[in-house]
Amino acid sequence: MPGRGVSGVAAARERSRSIPVSSLHEIHRLVRLRGPETIALHVGEPYIRMPQAVTEAFARAVRDGLTSYTDAPGLPELREALAARFPGGGAPSPERVFVTPGSCQAIAAVLQSVAFEGGVALLPEVHWPIHLQQVLMAGLRPRFYADPAALDELWSPEVCALVVNSPANPSGVVLGEEAIAAAHAWAARRRVWLISDEAYEDFVYAGAPARPAALDAALPAGDRVVFSVRTFSKGFSMTGCRLGYVAAPTDERARLLRRVQEATLIAPSTPVQYAGLAALACGDAHLAAHHAYVRATRDEVVRLAGPLLRSVPDGGWYALLDLSAHTADSDALCRELLDSAGVAVAPGRGFVPPGDPRGPGLARLTLCWEREVTLEGVRRLLAFLGRGDAG
Secondary structure: OOOOOHHHHHHHOOOHHHHOHHHHEEEEEEEHHHHHOOOEOOOOOOOOOHHHHHHHHHHHHHEEEEEEEOOOOOOOOHHHHHHHHOOOOOOEEEEEEEEEOOOHHHHHHHHHHHHHOOOOOEEEOOOOHHHHHHHHOOOOOOEEEOOOOOOOHHEEEOOOEEEEEOOOOOOOOOOHHHHHHHHHHHHHHHHEEOOOOOOOOOEEOOOOOOOOOHHHOOOOOOOOEEEEEEEOOOOOHHHHHOEEEOOOHHHHHHHHHHHHHHOOOOOOOOOHHHHHHHHHHHOOOHHHHHHHHHHHHHHHHHHHHHHOOOOOOOOOOEEEOOOOOOOOOOHHHHHHHHHOOEOOOEEOOHHHHOOOOOOHHHEEEOOOOOOOHHHHHHHHHHHHOOOOOHO
């Protein structure tokens, strides 16, 4: 019901009412109510914890009083180090790099910075639900694409943003170089901002990480269109620290993005930024070990649950399950699985466009948690579905 003093017509126009409730947060709340004995395979929480040096750097920053505001884009020394992480000629000027409280906030800020009245953003048909929420929060209208190399049929002058996610959450799809190149060429030709969500860049098991910024670097400076968005949450296991970054394609886009960050963020957490510097100083050993652990877990999950997988994930932290032979309502199935077997997976309706008939038959399973616990969760899922031969 509308609040006191707000007419029904006015309430219906409130932007927040257009944002769908997150199925991910719904199942997460149910898991918290159930208790710690639940096998929680609904959320991407890494078993491999962040390096000890990162923990110590965070605590040291607090002890040493490094808790004051920084500039809205972040610590200069961290921005410089992050700019250097873009290989293949795609390294931006540090002035175009923004430190953010996770990649999620970075994407929301970018969308707000490019949005205009009546604007449209293109999203993958199978997508992370938060992407859709962010598009709507920015006042944009979503359109969904099946193939990033075939976007012309979705074009209109209102299209201002194209979101690409590789490796993809929830499907684990890794886009090939040709698909990335086609999406970038289309965006550059149409003057559409390409937002590249590269959260799982360190978890590619087949193919190569998406690097559209390297393609962008070959264009004249004023023609570049790629916002590259990355995070410390995945590779460096810093989920709760909320640390990410985004590189803007041009100086003008950086100036406009700064306005959004100054208005909504003020500044990123200072101790967390020092923790980020420590993470980068750790080198690639942690990233390689984390990659190897999740990949081995993925291989075991594929062995156990292969027939249930919509496809074998070539990257990322998740497998998308096709449960359509077992249910026409994955929300209900996920709740029953949680209640009767103590296993949590994420229902699929939020991973596809609203009303998409595939949604009620899908669920997402996490691959990044402790391996034996994950495999036990898969065995319980198979037994719950009547496949007791999972052994």
